[in-house]
Amino acid sequence: MIDEKTQLSDTDFTKLRAIIHKNTGITIGDNRKKMLMGRLRGRLREIDTIDFKSYFARLASDAGEMQELINRVTTNKTYCYRTPRVWQHFSETAVTEFHAKKEKRAMRIWSAAASSGEEPYTIGVLLEDVRKSTLGFDYSILGSDVSQRVLDKADVGSYSDAAVASLRMEKPDIFNTYMRANDEGNFSVLPEIKSRIKFKLHNLNERLKNTRPFDVVFLRNVLIYFAQAEQEVILDHVYKLLEPGGYLYIGESETLTRLNTGFESVEPLVYRPKPTSGIAG
Ligand SMILES: C[S@@+](CC[C@H](N)C(=O)[O-])C[C@H]1O[C@@H](n2cnc3c(N)ncnc32)[C@H](O)[C@@H]1O
Numbered sequence: 001m002i003d004e005k006t007q008l009s010d011t012d013f014t015k016l017r018a019i020i021h022k023n024t025g026i027t028i029g030d031n032r033k034k035m036l037m038g039r040l041r042g043r044l045r046e047i048d049t050i051d052f053k054s055y056f057a058r059l060a061s062d063a064g065e066m067q068e069l070i071n072r073v074t075t076n077k078t079y080c081y082r083t084p085r086v087w088q089h090f091s092e093t094a095v096t097e098f099h100a101k102k103e104k105r106a107m108r109i110w111s112a113a114a115s116s117g118e119e120p121y122t123i124g125v126l127l128e129d130v131r132k133s134t135l136g137f138d139y140s141i142l143g144s145d146v147s148q149r150v151l152d153k154a155d156v157g158s159y160s161d162a163a164v165a166s167l168r169m170e171k172p173d174i175f176n177t178y179m180r181a182n183d184e185g186n187f188s189v190l191p192e193i194k195s196r197i198k199f200k201l202h203n204l205n206e207r208l209k210n211t212r213p214f215d216v217v218f219l220r221n222v223l224i225y226f227a228q229a230e231q232e233v234i235l236d237h238v239y240k241l242l243e244p245g246g247y248l249y250i251g252e253s254e255t256l257t258r259l260n261t262g263f264e265s266v267e268p269l270v271y272r273p274k275p276t277s278g279i280a281g
Contacts, residue, residue: 012052025205026225068082071149071180078115081167108137110214113222114143117154124193125178144202158186
């Protein structure tokens, strides 16, 4: 039986990192052995697996177990209205420019590593406020993630005080108008917002299929888990799904400066497709 003293051998650590990389693209650093062991020890116990050799056999034959591994190794920290200056740019520039184009269609937004949904619901409350005050404006939001566990939470959409604190503080009128206390003592968005948000399991290493291009993509606090080559592949997928003149937002500790991509910088954390990109289609 696996216990607190059980260690992950270097060989098994290497194998596990390779499995995680193959299935998510995530690169686990050399120094993350303890973290990985900490996240998986409980799982091995739950499924009565005595060692990593048996665990690898199970992963190879059971897609559900692979999803469980992905759920456990991803880092899902998020909250509503994270990094206010990105939201300012979104409201004041991206939405305004979309509206000025007088498109006869809904604005399409993709939260490409949506975690438990705080980011897509933040987009939702901001855009619902625009919809209420702007004749003919509508929107649709896709939230995707590689972890089914966080998407299940996103589908429910019930958020604690801590998860909504930044939105409540920075945008009190929007918070009070579009979020309601629910029976669990948490907060949820109004149904008309929820009906415009869809969630989908998606691995950023693969191209998102069956979708039209988006006006804005949020790809925040996820690139950091990938090596440079994979970041470029992901950004190429995103580039091909962004409308010309659309915007890409990334996370606070991220930059595209040293990467070969089709994007140009607008300001820190904000990018748009270069007018003509050298990236082959
Ligand atoms: C730290 S959260 C960021 C959530 C949100 N974008 C934010 O900035 O608050 C990172 C998310 O990326 C997801 N993720 C990691 N690898 C992924 C992949 N290959 N494809 C899609 N999502 C991935 C994780 O499951 C996690 O929910």
